[in-house]
Amino acid sequence: MRLLHTMLRVGNLEKSIAFYTEVLGMKLLRQKEYPQGEFTLAFLGYGNEDENTVLELTYNWGVESYDLGNAYGHIAIEVADVYKAAEMVKAGGGKIIREAGPMNAGTTIIAFAEDPDGYQIEFIGENHVRK
Incomplete structure (x- = not known):
């Protein structure tokens, strides 16, 4: 077994991709829209998914913000x-x-x-x- 990715729901996919790539230096590894489910997934990281754990950003179309709750850390x-x-x-x-x-x-x-x-x-x- 190995840890593949951590998923975060985001309210503005382009803004989030820009932050993780331009500010934190990650690379956008892949991105795909799912029109039937009305969401888009973007995978980012510091290396390929075959050898590294990456970050999955999920944008649910039309949802601009989320309650982060008090259980999530960092x-x-x-x-x-x-x-x-x-x-x-x-x-x-x-x-x-x-x-x-x-x-x-x-x-x-x-x-x-x-x-x-x-x-x-x-x-x-x-x-x-x-x-």
Whole structure:
């Protein structure tokens, strides 16, 4: 078994694709419309789907926003430099909701951004300890 993708429902597919590609540097891997179901799927990631876990953006035609609820947490992206990643998001017009710095219960450097639909993205350094 392996983890294939995480799906997020988005209210504006073009805006979300632009954020994940232009601000976070992912590639649009594939996109397909399903007229009978009135939705469009877009798959994005940092590598091909055969070897990497990717992000699936689902746009349900005519739905512009969703209640994110209180159970969802965040997407985590490993980066070489958390401070530079946060600055890159700001320079690209993205929103940083927690500036880069040590997490409140340890020394791992993290930052949080928010995508156009309000989903949180954590940046965590390459040198974090996996337990």
